Amino acid sequence: MRDTSGFKSFRAVTLLLLGVFTVVPLYAMVTSALKPLRDVQGIFTWWPSSITVSPFVDMWTTVPLARYFANSLVVSGFATLASVILAVLAAFAVSRFSFRGRSVFTTTVLSTQMFPGVLFLLPLFLIFTNINAATGIQLVGSRLGLVITYLTFTLPFSIWMLVGYFDSIPRELDEAAMVDGCTPLGALWRVVLPAARPGVIAVAIYSFMTAWGEVLFASVMTNDANRTLAVGLREYSTQTNVYWNQIMAASLVVSVPVVIGFLLAQKSFVAGVTAGAVK
Amino acid sequence: MSAPTTPRVTSTPPRPPTTPTAGTDTTRPRRRRGRVTSRDHRLLPYLLLAPAVVMELLIHIVPMLVGIWMSFVRLTKFFLANWSAAPWAGLGNYRLALDLNSSIGAKLLQSFLVTIAFSVAAVVLSWGLGMMAAVALQQPFRGRGIVRTLFLVPYALPAYAGILTWNFMFQRDTGLINHVLADNLHLVGDRPFWLLGSNAFTSLVVVAVWRLWPFAFLTIMAGLQSVPTELYEAASVDGAGNLRSWRSITLPSLRPVNIVLVLVLFLWTFSDFNTPYVLFGTAQPPAGDLVSFHIYNASFLTWNFGIGAAMSVLLLLFLMVLTAAYLIVTNRRSSRA
């Protein structure tokens, strides 16, 4: 594209429109988090009547936010870790080996994405409680149940992304490593994974973001002790008041880890995602 | 699983012929044959797959089969405690869901049409904005990195944080939107409702696009990076303007990316549950009745799980047919091109 004046005005207009569209809600979020309660109960004002950080302080007590934060971190962290490991192994198998059932596996796994999540809820609950009855491992009302659920939700897309990425890494690298005496798994660890780092980062970010933001299953599968942020944020509308300023403050705080992580790793994320689409 | 924060795909996309990327060795074609099949490693792929397969069976496949079974029985509150004894209903649930004369069937159809309109609008807008931004940011300029980072923030925010903020902004009396329209710009006299009535559809689309377009932007931008600049230079030497270049070079080069992107965006928005759930809460307006939430309403809130399951299966079939048709059409076109 040449830098004609036509292009420059196109660019300016686009950036202005999209800039406003993106920024205004973020601005509302940030300023409302610094407003006293009466500001957010009345007509919207562009600037707080008095800047206060009390929402950031009160939000930890109105709702046990710290506990929910910790639960979300644990659940999302482990779900991500497990999802990445399983996806790497599976994608490596699909990309590097031909075996019977390969296409069945890929097609089935990807088609699971089409089934509406709401319908999994009750059957999944049934299965979890049956496992509990049979083996004593508690899955409902435990973080483990959520971890297992989330890692499985993110597996299909992760596997697809990684297969695309692994496919783009020349087989010669593996072969060279194996000629040197590595097993295939060794080749994976030593050669393929380092070359696939952007893809792995993409999968990790995707899994973390999914687990961090999931609402429906978290509301059913957790109890008070292991509730996550996604459900906990709804508790700011209590019987007596809707604490909008605290909701905004809490939303900001819970978004920080995900947003920062995403932005730092955006290049890798892009490379990983488009590997499957472009290459 | 309805989580529109994240990309999902529902079928293996066709692998396009390799487009040569600037700077890579284009003499060696990628090969997909030549996988390791030696006897020593015959078991290995199965072992590697085993954990993923177990998880998929446990969390996706078996519940899906149970869900399908649920659609064939009359699973209401009377049988919930003793669900294995629920009476067989055959196609009864399906007939009820498809009976356009009954209020259940008619409402399902309406929800379906609303969802299609919503998905089309959201996908077109998101793709359009993504393309505009990707093209606008194609050439470096001062501050480009910051702008790009800023544009990604709505996508990176957890779903509920962004949607809650829009709910706050759409409040009729106290929200930002009406404050701007009525008090600042004096465009309307009477403050309109955004979360009720027919405006609810617009609100839904706006919120969905706000969160979704950065992903389109990201994907297209990455795709643009692999379009060789020589092509643009050659075109400008031939006298082609920017618009012409875009039409003749950018679009065709992005075809493989766009095919997958549009499919993913559509499937995403079609099964979106979080956006209506968090935006409207319990007061769901008919203009914003998306099919995923409609099904949740029909099963959990009325204890009629059999019909909810039947509706889900119908939704699944529709999506499968649509995806298959889409891939056939796009495949045929690219083989003709």
Add this chain to the structure above:
Amino acid sequence: MTRRAFLAAASISALALGVTACSSGSTTSSGGGATGAGATLTYWASNQGTSLDNDKQVLTPVLNAFTKQTGVKVNLEVIGWNDLQTRIQTAITSGSGPDVLNIGNTWASSLQATGAFLPYDSAAMTAIGGKDKFVKAALDTGGMAGQDPTSVPLYGLAYGLYYNKAMFKAAGLNPPTTWEDMVAAAKKLTVPAKQRYGFSLAAGSYTENVHFAFINGSQNGGEWFDAAGKPTFTSDQNVQGVLRYLDLMQTDKVVNPSNAQYDNGTKAVNDFASGKVAMILNQNNADNSIVSNGMKSSEYGVVPFPSPSGGQKIATFIAGINLSVMKTTKSKDAALSFVKYMTSAETQKTLDKPFAALPVLQGETPVFTDNSVEAKTFQDIYATMSKPLPLVAAEDQFESTVGKAMSALFAKVATGGTVSAADVKSALKDAQDQVTAATGG
């Protein structure tokens, strides 16, 4: 070497997963001896106080006292109303849930139909202190007529018409005794230019809407289900009752159209407490919210929700919270002794104040407010001007379908449309069809 590293990573993850499993809460209970001593009960409480945490703080000392008395431990979980019904459904499906739980008393018949709850037969009734200790109207809500109830009353609630004394005095009005008086008073006190309205309604809340569909329909003498349990939503009395309520916003114009967005009663109460409206219709637990929003209890008064002249004097349905025991409990005796404890006069007195509840036990005076006039008003309403919501299995579907239909009708009015009796009838017919389909009728 690489394989070892890989296996190490895998085993660490497995271990970590195991750790996260161990460090989470439990929803199963352990059985106890025949007397129940040494058992552990899981109790799901509903949100009655100002926040889930508040409920926990109020209940914990009460539960500790129970443990001291009987040696039975109680694991408490407070669940918000958003999630309670879904949690109960999943508990019923899986057979694994709490031992004792709170339910909205209007759910009692529906939940009874699932067969998952313990019927209070004569033995169980004796174990909890006998059925005669309860106010009869309250006990009647425990289940379908003619069967052993599967829930007993815990907290009583009733609707009242709260009015702003200063506003009424300034306009020279007396608290209304008929519907017509009430509308006239509201009209006088409505000044849209000053954002002042006669009424604030939770017009977007399906639960509030259906409550008033019922009350207004009953004032006309209408029934929502016939003797055989079939829905009769479209009777003229019901249609007119619903229309009358909608007309508060539509033709009387004493309600701010924005109220169509209010999806819970809290927002309406806020309007009242901040002086934006003159009257609200709320259950007696509004007192806590009103006071915490800055209004003094001497500044408002309560009268029964009036009927039209010549109509039946029904001011409320019998609202409240009941206590149920799940059949799957492993410690039946401990559970019953817990129910006995929670419904004993002493515990009731302790809990009625923070939860703003009316007593469900005979002969008790309300303690939820210090205002004795208000207390007596509510007690009268509860005992003499109340009617239970339909005691049928499809009650919950009645609530959600009719309630949502009304929310949609309010939204239509608020966004400039008109709703006629025919529109109301057709919306109620839709609701009726859905209920018929869901009950396999």
